[in-house]
Amino acid sequence: MSLIEVKGLKKSYGDLQAVRGLDLQIEQGEIFSLLGPNGAGKTTTVEILEGFRTRDSGSVSVLGVDPQIKGHESRIWRNRIGIVLQNSADAGDLSVSETVEHFSNYYSNPLNVQEVINSVGLDEKQSSLIRTLSGGQRRRLDVALGIIGNPELLFLDEPTTGFDPQARRAFWSLIQQLRNDGTTILLTTHYLDEAQALADRVAVINHGQIVEISTPTELGGRATAQATVQWRDGAQIKLEKTDNPTALVSKLSAHFGGEVPEVIVTRPSLEDIYLEMIGNPNE
Amino acid sequence: MNKVPSALKIGLRRGSLEIKQFSRQRESVVFTLFFPVILLVIFGSVFQNTIAPGVTFSQYFVAGMIASGLVNTGFQALAITIPMERDVGALKRLRGTPMPASSYFIGKAILIFASMAVQIIMLLGFGVLFFGLEMPTDISKWVTFTWLVILGSACSTALGIAFSIVPKSGRGASAVVSPIVIILQFFSGVFFVFTQLPTWMQQVAAIFPLKWLTQGMRSVFLPDSFAAEEVAKSWEIGRTFVILMLWLAIGIFFSVRKFKWDRD
Numbered sequence: 001m002s003l004i005e006v007k008g009l010k011k012s013y014g015d016l017q018a019v020r021g022l023d024l025q026i027e028q029g030e031i032f033s034l035l036g037p038n039g040a041g042k043t044t045t046v047e048i049l050e051g052f053r054t055r056d057s058g059s060v061s062v063l064g065v066d067p068q069i070k071g072h073e074s075r076i077w078r079n080r081i082g083i084v085l086q087n088s089a090d091a092g093d094l095s096v097s098e099t100v101e102h103f104s105n106y107y108s109n110p111l112n113v114q115e116v117i118n119s120v121g122l123d124e125k126q127s128s129l130i131r132t133l134s135g136g137q138r139r140r141l142d143v144a145l146g147i148i149g150n151p152e153l154l155f156l157d158e159p160t161t162g163f164d165p166q167a168r169r170a171f172w173s174l175i176q177q178l179r180n181d182g183t184t185i186l187l188t189t190h191y192l193d194e195a196q197a198l199a200d201r202v203a204v205i206n207h208g209q210i211v212e213i214s215t216p217t218e219l220g221g222r223a224t225a226q227a228t229v230q231w232r233d234g235a236q237i238k239l240e241k242t243d244n245p246t247a248l249v250s251k252l253s254a255h256f257g258g259e260v261p262e263v264i265v266t267r268p269s270l271e272d273i274y275l276e277m278i279g280n281p282n283e
Numbered sequence: 284m285n286k287v288p289s290a291l292k293i294g295l296r297r298g299s300l301e302i303k304q305f306s307r308q309r310e311s312v313v314f315t316l317f318f319p320v321i322l323l324v325i326f327g328s329v330f331q332n333t334i335a336p337g338v339t340f341s342q343y344f345v346a347g348m349i350a351s352g353l354v355n356t357g358f359q360a361l362a363i364t365i366p367m368e369r370d371v372g373a374l375k376r377l378r379g380t381p382m383p384a385s386s387y388f389i390g391k392a393i394l395i396f397a398s399m400a401v402q403i404i405m406l407l408g409f410g411v412l413f414f415g416l417e418m419p420t421d422i423s424k425w426v427t428f429t430w431l432v433i434l435g436s437a438c439s440t441a442l443g444i445a446f447s448i449v450p451k452s453g454r455g456a457s458a459v460v461s462p463i464v465i466i467l468q469f470f471s472g473v474f475f476v477f478t479q480l481p482t483w484m485q486q487v488a489a490i491f492p493l494k495w496l497t498q499g500m501r502s503v504f505l506p507d508s509f510a511a512e513e514v515a516k517s518w519e520i521g522r523t524f525v526i527l528m529l530w531l532a533i534g535i536f537f538s539v540r541k542f543k544w545d546r547d
């Protein structure tokens with residue numbers, strides 16, 4: 001059985017159908033990324049999987065358990081998962097290390113507090129009160145609290161919002177490290193380079209429905225999409241779409257007798273494909 | 284490996300964390316701990332009349348202030364701060380961990396007991412030094428005092444947690460909760476001598492715990508002869524115990540069943 005199994009999931013808020021019949025299967029050990037425009041239903045879906053929201057219909061199994069579970073069973077289940085919510089904040093009168101240390105006491109088998117603080121790059125801030133942290137630093141603390149319990153399954157809802165580029169790269173290697181150690185990760189993000197760098201598979205959601213599930217390189221037929229070759233011919237810039245860019249470039253090379261002036265070969269980026277898939281936002 | 288830490292163990296840790304957090308919030312420390320003392324100084328200085336042979340209003344008032352301290356530090360503080368914690372998402376984050384609800388409640392109870400202890404010491408100190416309060420010498424009075432404080436704090440904590448589901452937001456919480464507490468204090472004979480209040484006020488007050496706590500505290504700090512001045516011509520200790528237990532049960536029931544971790 002898959003680590004996460006969702007069938008026919010539906011959820012409405014009043015008249016608004018936020019999730020309309022969603023199917024998902026996430027396998028042990030993969031990094032699975034949810035992509036989709038604002039309001040697509042990503043957070044709603046993820047929070048149903050986390051047990052924060054109820055569903056209207058459909059079946060959900062996370063680590064073999066229905067997230068609506070209550071009581072002691074729920075504690076044992078939560079002991080195995082880590083959650084980084086899209087929005088969270090704390091009163092802020094505790095220091096970083098006090099907070100991480102405290103949360104580590106909730107779990108049966110927590111990671112080392114100092115190592116977790118170092119891994120999110122807060123070692124220099126560990127004695128600072130939370131309320132003195134910058135936005136990106138707070139977000140890193142959220143990540144630290146999400147992983148302190150050494151989870152088998154980690155939910156990350158837009159974890160790197162507000163990270164500087166360096167912190168984002170550091171975060172990516174942290175997530176890859178966790179995956180190498182066996183953690184399954186469900187990542188929601190608006191950064192396509194992040195999905196590209198991390199995800200084994202991505203699902204594009206729009207209007208509460210799955211548009212496509214694929215690997216980042218194959219999404220929307222990206223791997224087989226036509227390449228564009230661009231070069232300079234005298235005063236003119238020329239463009240040609242082709243299925244065989246290598247053949248075209250060697251033909252051009254023969255034509256120019258060696259080097260092709262200003263040659264560029266491109267394929268559609270993940271972002272190009274993604275934007276095409278979700279279509280006109282006013283639709 | 285799946286042996287999660289016990290609810291009590293986590294609860295004790297939460298208690299010390301809550302105290303640490305509270306002690307760093309200077310405004311709330313001043314407000315919850317010193318406000319009753321300030322009130323005592325004001326009322327005790329203004330009303331120095333004698334209300335019965337050997338009983339001054341300030342003595343009567345200290346007893347009432349200790350009782351309403353239980354309501355202020357517990358019920359009022361929790362019913363206001365919990366919705367604030369909910370607003371910033373701190374409760375939702377806790378809900379996402381294996382921490383059980385009972386640990387959160389234990390932590391709050393520990394915080395309330397601790398701040399109550401500090402407050403009582405200050406009130407008794409000021410009462411004895413400046414307002415003619417006499418410490419009881421009879422051991423049975425101290426027994427009554429001890430269970431009143433413990434049961435009163437527990438009751439106040441449970442009702443504060445339960446009532447935290449009422450305010451829609453942290454910002455509006457104070458506007459909902461504070462008037463209730465102030466009215467209750469007027470009705471329950473904290474600011475006025477209870478028997479001088481209109482009968483209907485006395486009857487309304489008798490539904491709620493504060494009246495019983497104040498009467499109980501009077502039984503500890505006023506001479507036994509004063510019992511004859513009470514509405515029932517006695518201290519009604521047994522009835523006080525039963526009513527507080529009932530409210531404690533109501534508070535726990537709603538806290539466990541209805542506690543809200545999330546804004547929506």
Ligand SMILES: Nc1ncnc2c1ncn2[C@@H]1O[C@H](COP(=O)(O)OP(=O)(O)OP(=O)(O)O)[C@@H](O)[C@H]1O
Binds near residue numbers: 036042043044
């Ligand atoms: N608690 C709620 N009450 C009412 N409507 C809600 C609630 N939560 C979400 N919605 C609505 O449901 C839809 C899906 O919201 P959701 O938060 O799941 O989107 P999302 O994909 O996470 O968007 P974003 O990328 O902006 O985070 C939106 O139209 C939103 O307004």
Ligand SMILES: [Mg+2]
Binds near residue numbers: 042043044157
């Ligand atoms: Mg979202």
